[in-house]
Amino acid sequence: MNNSLFDLSGQVAIVTGTSRGLGQYFAMALAKAGADLVLTSRDRASLASFEKEVHALGRRAVSLELDVKNQESIERMAAEAEAAFGQIHILVNNAGCNVRKPALDVTWDDWNHVVDTNLRGSFFVAQAVARRMIAKGYGRIVNIGSVTSVFGYAGLAPYGASRGGIRQLTMSLADDWGKHGVTVNCLAPGWFRTEQNKVLYEDQEWVDYLIDRIPVKRPGQPHDLDGAVVFLASEASRYVTGQTLLVDGGISTGAMRATVNRPLSSGNKA
Numbered sequence: 001m002n003n004s005l006f007d008l009s010g011q012v013a014i015v016t017g018t019s020r021g022l023g024q025y026f027a028m029a030l031a032k033a034g035a036d037l038v039l040t041s042r043d044r045a046s047l048a049s050f051e052k053e054v055h056a057l058g059r060r061a062v063s064l065e066l067d068v069k070n071q072e073s074i075e076r077m078a079a080e081a082e083a084a085f086g087q088i089h090i091l092v093n094n095a096g097c098n099v100r101k102p103a104l105d106v107t108w109d110d111w112n113h114v115v116d117t118n119l120r121g122s123f124f125v126a127q128a129v130a131r132r133m134i135a136k137g138y139g140r141i142v143n144i145g146s147v148t149s150v151f152g153y154a155g156l157a158p159y160g161a162s163r164g165g166i167r168q169l170t171m172s173l174a175d176d177w178g179k180h181g182v183t184v185n186c187l188a189p190g191w192f193r194t195e196q197n198k199v200l201y202e203d204q205e206w207v208d209y210l211i212d213r214i215p216v217k218r219p220g221q222p223h224d225l226d227g228a229v230v231f232l233a234s235e236a237s238r239y240v241t242g243q244t245l246l247v248d249g250g251i252s253t254g255a256m257r258a259t260v261n262r263p264l265s266s267g268n269k270a
């Protein structure tokens with residue numbers, strides 16, 4: 001195995017939504033593999049301490065303002081990123097939000113907020129950055145999906161629709177931009193405790209229920225995503241495009257009991 005397949009030295013990655021949570025995990029993994037970084041938030045000042053952490057690794061980093069619900073903001077961020085580094089090699093389309101509600105309570109505004117942020121936002125960020133990647137003949141775009149890209153969950157209708165859309169968008173963009181040297185894949189995390197969902201993890205009964213359904217018997221930890229994001233951002237994935245890679249401890253296997261709590265060896269035949 002050639003380790004340079006995973007070496008990102010000399011490459012520049014934009015990771016959107018790096019003020020907290022998974023965006024910071026992705027950014028750190030790419031920086032440790034050698035990449036310089038463009039960090040983004042709607043509040044640029046909130047990136048200051050994380051930018052210092054990236055510099056401490058010996059990588060360059062610039063912090064830019066980005067609101068993915070605003071097309072001008074997207075175009076400005078892409079132009080400033082290019083002006084700062086000359087070339088953008090990698091985009092991790094991570095910025096996102098959620099509204100958890102029973103479907104009957106979802107409002108028009110809830111729907112627009114979630115779908116505009118997660119799906120429309122990801123598309124127009126990809127478009128603005130891909131224009132610049134295509135001009136250089138190289139790019140790796142990693143759209144962040146979710147287990148809800150492939151599974152239905154009550155209480156997550158707009159979110160699931162946006163994440164299912166991300167999976168489909170990934171395939172369409174892969175087909176559009178492959179001929180220009182740009183690959184587009186979807187990294188779909190399972191359940192990771194972050195600001196977005198921390199309230200769920202305060203309920204031990206729910207945590208036990210979750211763990212019971214995850215084949216590796218624990219929720220995700222920050223570094224569980226490192227290998228997948230570096231793979232999809234690097235030369236190692238050069239012939240992989242349009243794919244959705246689930247990093248979820250196996251919960252997307254279905255993880256539904258089919259044996260009514262009795263081991264198969266006890267003759268639990270249909």
Ligand SMILES: NC(=O)c1ccc[n+]([C@@H]2O[C@H](COP(=O)([O-])OP(=O)(O)OC[C@H]3O[C@@H](n4cnc5c(N)ncnc54)[C@H](OP(=O)(O)O)[C@@H]3O)[C@@H](O)[C@H]2O)c1
Nearest residue numbers: 017018019021022041042067068095096146192194195196
């Ligand atoms: N946590 C999980 O288990 C999980 C699983 C699968 C997928 N995901 C997805 O992974 C991504 C990160 O999740 P997370 O749990 O780390 O969420 P989080 O802690 O809430 O962080 C969300 C990030 O997105 C940014 N953001 C939100 N709205 C934005 C907007 N309109 N424009 C620009 N940036 C915006 C936020 O930045 P500012 O507020 O600073 O602007 C923040 O940095 C999300 O897309 C989420 O849906 C999460």
